[in-house]
Amino acid sequence: MLKNISNLGDAALYCDFGDQINIETNLHVIKYFKNLQKLNLKGITNITPSYNKLIISFDLSIINYENLKKKIKNLNFKEIEKNKSKIIKIPICIDNEFSLDLNRLSKKLKIEKDKIIQSFINKEYFCYMTGFIAGMPFLGDINSNIRLERLETPRVKVPKGSVGITEQFCNIYTFESPGGWNIIGNTPIKIFDKSNEENPIKINPGDRVIFCEINKDEYFKLNE
Amino acid sequence: MNISNLMNKAYFDIIRPGIHSTLQDLGRNNQYHIGIPFSGSMDKRNYLISNKLLGNKLNECSLEFAYQGPLMKLNFGKVSAVITGNVTFNIIRKNSEIDKGICYQNFILNDGDKLDIISTNRSVYGYLSIKNGFFGEYIWNSCSVNTKAKIGSNNGEKFGVNQKVYLNENKSLSDLRKINYSNSKIEYIRVLKGTNFNFFSEEAKKTFFSNEFTVSKLTDRMGMRLEGPNIENLKETNIRSEGLIKGVIQVPADGNPIIMLSDHGTIGGYPKIAVVISADYDRLTQLTPGSKIKFKLVELSEAENLFKLYEIETENILNQIR
Numbered sequence: 403m404l405k406n407i408s409n410l411g412d413a414a415l416y417c418d419f420g421d422q423i424n425i426e427t428n429l430h431v432i433k434y435f436k437n438l439q440k441l442n443l444k445g446i447t448n449i450t451p452s453y454n455k456l457i458i459s460f461d462l463s464i465i466n467y468e469n470l471k472k473k474i475k476n477l478n479f480k481e482i483e484k485n486k487s488k489i490i491k492i493p494i495c496i497d498n499e500f501s502l503d504l505n506r507l508s509k510k511l512k513i514e515k516d517k518i519i520q521s522f523i524n525k526e527y528f529c530y531m532t533g534f535i536a537g538m539p540f541l542g543d544i545n546s547n548i549r550l551e552r553l554e555t556p557r558v559k560v561p562k563g564s565v566g567i568t569e570q571f572c573n574i575y576t577f578e579s580p581g582g583w584n585i586i587g588n589t590p591i592k593i594f595d596k597s598n599e600e601n602p603i604k605i606n607p608g609d610r611v612i613f614c615e616i617n618k619d620e621y622f623k624l625n626e
Numbered sequence: 627m628n629i630s631n632l633m634n635k636a637y638f639d640i641i642r643p644g645i646h647s648t649l650q651d652l653g654r655n656n657q658y659h660i661g662i663p664f665s666g667s668m669d670k671r672n673y674l675i676s677n678k679l680l681g682n683k684l685n686e687c688s689l690e691f692a693y694q695g696p697l698m699k700l701n702f703g704k705v706s707a708v709i710t711g712n713v714t715f716n717i718i719r720k721n722s723e724i725d726k727g728i729c730y731q732n733f734i735l736n737d738g739d740k741l742d743i744i745s746t747n748r749s750v751y752g753y754l755s756i757k758n759g760f761f762g763e764y765i766w767n768s769c770s771v772n773t774k775a776k777i778g779s780n781n782g783e784k785f786g787v788n789q790k791v792y793l794n795e796n797k798s799l800s801d802l803r804k805i806n807y808s809n810s811k812i813e814y815i816r817v818l819k820g821t822n823f824n825f826f827s828e829e830a831k832k833t834f835f836s837n838e839f840t841v842s843k844l845t846d847r848m849g850m851r852l853e854g855p856n857i858e859n860l861k862e863t864n865i866r867s868e869g870l871i872k873g874v875i876q877v878p879a880d881g882n883p884i885i886m887l888s889d890h891g892t893i894g895g896y897p898k899i900a901v902v903i904s905a906d907y908d909r910l911t912q913l914t915p916g917s918k919i920k921f922k923l924v925e926l927s928e929a930e931n932l933f934k935l936y937e938i939e940t941e942n943i944l945n946q947i948r
Binding site for chain 2: 408409410411412413414416423435447448449450451452453454455456457459462463466467531532533534535536537538540576577579594596599602603607
């Protein structure tokens with residue numbers, strides 16, 4: 403539940419839903435996010451959900467912190483319908499060309515590469531949030547036997563489509579970008595599509611994702 | 627509108643693109659949750675003044691340049707234009723005569739004239755606006771270029787050499803308008819406490835507010851990196867990733883603060899020591915690499931009052947232009 407609201411600067415509300423990072427806490431965040439989106443309150447310019455926080459940015463020339471906080475506190479939100487969460491299948495190719503950190507993971511975790519892949523694919527992951535770069539989904543939770551911290555020195559360029567894991571989470575690099583996650587494969591699917599202005603991202607907070615393995619031929623056929 | 631429909635109308639040929647020249651307006655809202663930041667003009671006041679000086683809509687599509695601007699030649703047209711900021715520029719007429727440019731005063735460019743934006747002085751950003759605006763490509767109600775997500779005008783890219791910059795259709799010139807305006811210097815950047823203020827040692831907080839920092843060369847539209855005394859973090863150097871807004875000052879493990887600017891990543895995992903107040907944002911973005919910066923802590927009510935003052939000032943400046 404919403405535990406506390408404080409200010410982040412003079413033009414944003416910082417809503418704290420507690421220290422626990424789990425699906426239950428995150429579903430509360432998403433519930434607030436979706437309801438606030440629908441309400442379309444005057445002055446709100448952006449709403450950013452994350453694991454256990456929700457940041458509500460507003461236009462300081464229209465409303466201020468105290469007044470918006472009062473409004474938000476008095477809102478009564480209904481539960482989001484459970485069946486609205488979609489299951490999305492994402493193809494992933496684990497060829498050596500793409501799985502940049504699989505050898506490192508295998509050595510560090512002392513698990514064979516095949517076993518790591520078997521542990522990772524065909525499992526349902528929950529999308530906690532989207533962002534950092536356009537459309538990047540933060541998914542979880544991966545099996546505890548393949549969890550590892552991020553690279554000590556982040557890569558300057560992680561290739562577009564890379565699927566990375568770190569700690570209990572995995573993500574997809576929607577653009578070439580700097581990054582420190584352990585890269586195990588690559589998806590040919592376009593996750594962010596600016597030509598679809600209504601619905602530019604494939605994976606939204608609250609959705610569920612399953613990675614399905616494909617070979618290199620299939621990868622190049624699907625390449626978007 | 628399709629670009630090919632504009633082929634017979636006025637456009638600029640870019641002979642030299644400058645360092646970072648992009649089309650910008652007031653930015654886009656409501657897309658943080660998919661990873662798209664606000665973007666838009668870094669120095670909002672100078673951007674607004676440029677459009678007002680031409681009688682444009684205040685959110686018309688303008689060209690923002692950083693440090694060195696473009697050298698470009700006008701083809702097939704005669705347009706009113708204006709440059710705002712602290713900028714040195716020349717108008718090179720078709721007959722090779724050179725008119726020294728004056729900021730905050732609109733001027734006319736004829737077919738074949740070149741505009742040479744030489745540099746911004748003791749500042750970073752300047753604005754070139756044209757009567758009726760540049761031809762922008764709109765996504766989520768904004769033409770602002772975001773080079774990271776490759777969205778907005780010019781396929782989300784900064785301008786390159788030999789490119790053409792198209793203008794919106796333009797049948798009339800603007801009356802001569804000018805204003806005396808000088809960009810004020812700022813002694814302090816005023817901030818509010820960040821949400822992880824208590825992660826930092828008492829010594830670190832004291833250091834943060836009593837010492838000068840230097841704006842690093844690694845500063846762009848995404849963020850401003852600072853160099854100076856190390857800010858010691860007692861608690862944790864990483865937090866669970868969460869949303870960011872422009873003006874947030876994060877301190878990563880190396881102890882060097884980073885201020886989020888208009889094209890920032892929407893999610894971050896470093897502790898937030900402070901947040902720059904809205905009233906000081908324009909002037910913050912104009913600080914050049916090498917500049918010294920000092921922070922001053924204020925309360926929320928003071929920040930709100932300072933923003934009201936900033937807005938009244940902006941309105942008064944815009945109202946002076948008729």
